Amino acid sequence: MAGSTAEFRPRFHPAGHDAELRVALEEVRVGRWMPMRNLLARTGDRWGLRTSRSQVLASVAARSHVVWEWLAEEPSNLDALMMRARVDTERVLHAYRAGHAGAGELAHVARASAASAAEMALADPVPWVCRLALAQVDPEKRVREHRAAPPDRMLPTGPWGLLREVWQRDQHNREAHHRMLQALLAAPVGGxxxxxxxxxxxxxxxxxxxxxxxxxxxxxxxxxxxxxxxxxxxxxxxxxxxxxxxxxxxxxxxxxxxxxxxxxxxxxxxxxxxxxxxxxxxxxxxxxxxxxxxxxxxxxxxxxxxxxxxxxxxxxxxxxxxxxxxxxxxxxxxxxxxxxxxxxx
Known part of the structure; x- marks a missing residue:
């Protein structure tokens, strides 16, 4: 039977139960950007779904130039600009986890990409989620926006202004709060x-x-x-x-x-x-x-x-x-x- 443990074989797939995302991911893996474009267009302003889908797409797209090929064809496409910020951010996080010395310089590039995407799509929370994710690679809080005053006296300084920007667009944004959690865990004080x-x-x-x-x-x-x-x-x-x-x-x-x-x-x-x-x-x-x-x-x-x-x-x-x-x-x-x-x- 389907639920029997004898037959059960777990699978580890980033798309989870999202069948549409699973199909688009396979296309991105082989360098085709159109299915990614169409999926994001269908997702529209369902911000929670847009955030989760773009995060998973970026984890695969960061291994190639597929997003830049999309931008070459549609340089003003708002979804493509958002995905550039996503991929730039993903590459920063990967470099930081791997201990690469150039992670800081990559973070400057990613921050600029996210700022550009945010300026072009004022209602979109995803570019702000990207900027919030970059706080994780700055545990010493050298970047000013990573040491804002907290909303509660029991909390330390951190990227609270960035989280507030996400709140204004998508109050229950899952990834933003997880990024905040990761930034707090990465800090040398508090943890x-x-x-x-x-x-x-x-x-x-x-x-x-x-x-x-x-x-x-x-x-x-x-x-x-x-x-x-x-x-x-x-x-x-x-x-x-x-x-x-x-x-x-x-x-x-x-x-x-x-x-x-x-x-x-x-x-x-x-x-x-x-x-x-x-x-x-x-x-x-x-x-x-x-x-x-x-x-x-x-x-x-x-x-x-x-x-x-x-x-x-x-x-x-x-x-x-x-x-x-x-x-x-x-x-x-x-x-x-x-x-x-x-x-x-």
Whole structure:
């Protein structure tokens, strides 16, 4: 049967359940830009979907000159200008993670591309998301816009003005808040504690039953907090037990009822689904976790499973943790109800 663990083979695909994006990605891989153009045109001003699709497209387009070939044909196309900012930003992040000395210079180029795209499309949040993403490669906050005053006294300085620009265009923009979280985690002062404070602040801004993916954000901060404790040799004291205590129980419930049960399945991030499934499993809420595992279909992600695996740096160990959790939850929940849909793609 479709949900049986014996037949189950997870797949790691950046498009997740977005079939249209999956098709466009394959075309971009071989250097064809027209399907990307058409997909973004169809997406229009659905800002959340535009943000997520353009992020994934950029992760592939950054490996070639396909966006510049598009710009050569349509130099004034707003989507092409946005994708140039996306690709420039993606290349900065890749260079920074690889330790390349030229990452700072690339960041200047990306910032200029994002500013140009923002000027041409005033309502579009994506260029501002790009600028916000660049804060992650400036942990010392040398760039002025990366050390703005915070909206809450419990939070450190950071790229708050950039986040505010996104808020004005798309208040619940998922990627923007994750970029802010990453910037806080990258800072030499604050780290996981500042990230937790940020997610608690976000929780107060987002209505419970809004369907917003921001309701899942605290689960990422808790997972990072766990990793931080584990790296210091203190993880045994909190381990899975942290997921059975307040305020985590409330945060997991908000993510389940306020996001998972109300959101559009096509727009759900596979990462969000995996974080929610993990939190429910770790909190011993196996039947509810089984619903999330079934909804995600085959779309596993490395995080957060590698954080709790026996060997955090071994991808296979993380995969085994995912499979173990899925197997346990489906065994407790029993077969899917007749008529329920189990995603196969």
């Amino acid at each position: 996981p504690a500042a990230a937790l404070n940020f997610t608690h602040a976000v929780k107060s801004w987002v209505p419970w039953q809004s369907g917003s993916a921001l309701l899942v954000l605290p689960l990422y901060a808790y997972a990072q907090h766990y990793r931080d404790k584990r790296e210091r040799g203190r993880y045994e004291a909190i381990g899975r037990a942290q997921w059975t205590r307040e305020p985590l129980i409330d945060d997991v419930q908000r993510a389940l009822q306020g996001w998972f049960q109300l959101s559009d399945p096509v727009e759900r991030s596979a990462l969000d689904l995996n974080h929610l499934a993990h939190a429910l499993w770790a909190g011993r809420r196996h039947e509810e976790a089984a619903r999330v595992f079934r909804a995600m279909g085959r779309h596993a992600t490395a995080q957060p499973w590698s954080l709790v695996a026996a060997e955090p740096r071994d991808p296979q160990s993380g995969l085994e943790e995912f499979l173990k959790a899925r197997r346990q939850c489906l065994a407790v929940a029993g077969p899917a109800r007749p008529g329920s849909r189990v995603p196969l793609h």
